[in-house]
Amino acid sequence: MRKIRLHSAQPGATESGRILARSRMKALARRLGFSDARVQLMETVLAEMLSNQAKYAGGTGQIQIWELQTTAGEGIIDLFALDYGPGIADLSVACRDGSSTGGTLGKGLGAITRLADLASLHTQCTGAGRWSGVAVWARFCAVDPDRAPDMRHGVYLRALNDDRHCGDAVWVSCAGRRLSWLHMDGLGHGQEAAEAVHGRDRLLKQLPERGCAGVLQTLDRELRRSRGAVAVLGRLDATTGGMELCGVGDMQAWRVTHEDRQGLHFNAGVLGREHRRPEERRLELTPGELFVTASDGIRGRWHPRDYPGLWGRHPQLIAYLLGELEGRTNDDRSLLVLGHGDTSFE
Numbered sequence: 001m002r003k004i005r006l007h008s009a010q011p012g013a014t015e016s017g018r019i020l021a022r023s024r025m026k027a028l029a030r031r032l033g034f035s036d037a038r039v040q041l042m043e044t045v046l047a048e049m050l051s052n053q054a055k056y057a058g059g060t061g062q063i064q065i066w067e068l069q070t071t072a073g074e075g076i077i078d079l080f081a082l083d084y085g086p087g088i089a090d091l092s093v094a095c096r097d098g099s100s101t102g103g104t105l106g107k108g109l110g111a112i113t114r115l116a117d118l119a120s121l122h123t124q125c126t127g128a129g130r131w132s133g134v135a136v137w138a139r140f141c142a143v144d145p146d147r148a149p150d151m152r153h154g155v156y157l158r159a160l161n162d163d164r165h166c167g168d169a170v171w172v173s174c175a176g177r178r179l180s181w182l183h184m185d186g187l188g189h190g191q192e193a194a195e196a197v198h199g200r201d202r203l204l205k206q207l208p209e210r211g212c213a214g215v216l217q218t219l220d221r222e223l224r225r226s227r228g229a230v231a232v233l234g235r236l237d238a239t240t241g242g243m244e245l246c247g248v249g250d251m252q253a254w255r256v257t258h259e260d261r262q263g264l265h266f267n268a269g270v271l272g273r274e275h276r277r278p279e280e281r282r283l284e285l286t287p288g289e290l291f292v293t294a295s296d297g298i299r300g301r302w303h304p305r306d307y308p309g310l311w312g313r314h315p316q317l318i319a320y321l322l323g324e325l326e327g328r329t330n331d332d333r334s335l336l337v338l339g340h341g342d343t344s345f346e
Contacts, residue, residue, distance in 0.1 A: 078316070080135070135321045155336055
């Protein structure tokens with residue numbers, strides 16, 4: 001993944017917000033080269049998201065439109081709906097055509113999963129955890145949907161105050177069932193922090209020959225004339241779960257299951273400045289286990305039991321949900337969720 005950017009965030013409960021969300025989605029789709037037929041599908045899905053929030057979310061929630069770009073330059077649009085309503089008691093029933101508690105035809109949630117190239121839904125009812133409401137993610141690719149990559153990872157990246165300069169960066173490169181990634185946090189925020197991390201994704205090409213520790217050494221040298229950054233990078237065999245990784249500084253990382261999580265810590269310091277020598281680690285993810293990295297713009301006190309049922313959803317839904325609910329509002333925010341390739345995500 002070369003690029004991810006929040007294009008628009010609008011309240012779903014107001015008429016003006018709904019009109020603006022539709023307008024901005026269509027404008028983005030035209031710029032990315034989506035066909036008229038694909039745009040109609042997106043309009044239908046967006047309308048269902050907006051309708052559900054207006055009817056059931058008690059006036060809460062928002063619709064986000066995300067612009068993504070793959071390493072091959074293909075355009076992707078993600079629609080993400082998040083509300084703070086009472087939640088849905090039985091999501092599987094609500095997704096069946098004809099099921100409705102609002103006197104409608106009951107085709108909304110089922111239509112979203114059918115029409116999108118990729119989609120995932122999650123809900124928690126009041127009292128089930130730290131949040132209640134509904135989260136819906138739907139992905140559309142400008143290319144033939146049969147070629148849409150089901151990337152077993154999710155990325156969340158949002159600048160402080162949605163500024164054009166973001167000091168956090170996440171890059172993921174997929175080659176078959178192998179994923180390589182680099183997750184960086186430039187010191188501070190704004191233009192200088194963004195310049196420190198800009199363009200460093202090219203170093204991922206060196207991973208097969210130099211390994212994680214060798215690439216971090218190169219990154220350290222390149223950052224000496226910059227503000228500096230902390231980082232974690234690695235590679236994952238998405239079939240076996242075998243992982244190599246290496247990091248420096250205040251980056252958060254966890255192995256996550258449905259019931260628990262295990263935190264990992266990296267050697268102190270800042271790349272481009274003083275730091276302890278990075279140490280390369282090898283891990284084995286078990287089936288159903290996730291690996292999550294985050295900058296310090298994401299609060300670290302959440303626990304898997306705060307979000308029951310979330311960890312079997314697609315990593316992209318998890319990334320958007322955690323980023324919004326656990327993100328700090330006084331810093332750049334970034335989060336990466338990696339999934340085991342043999343896991344079936346809902």
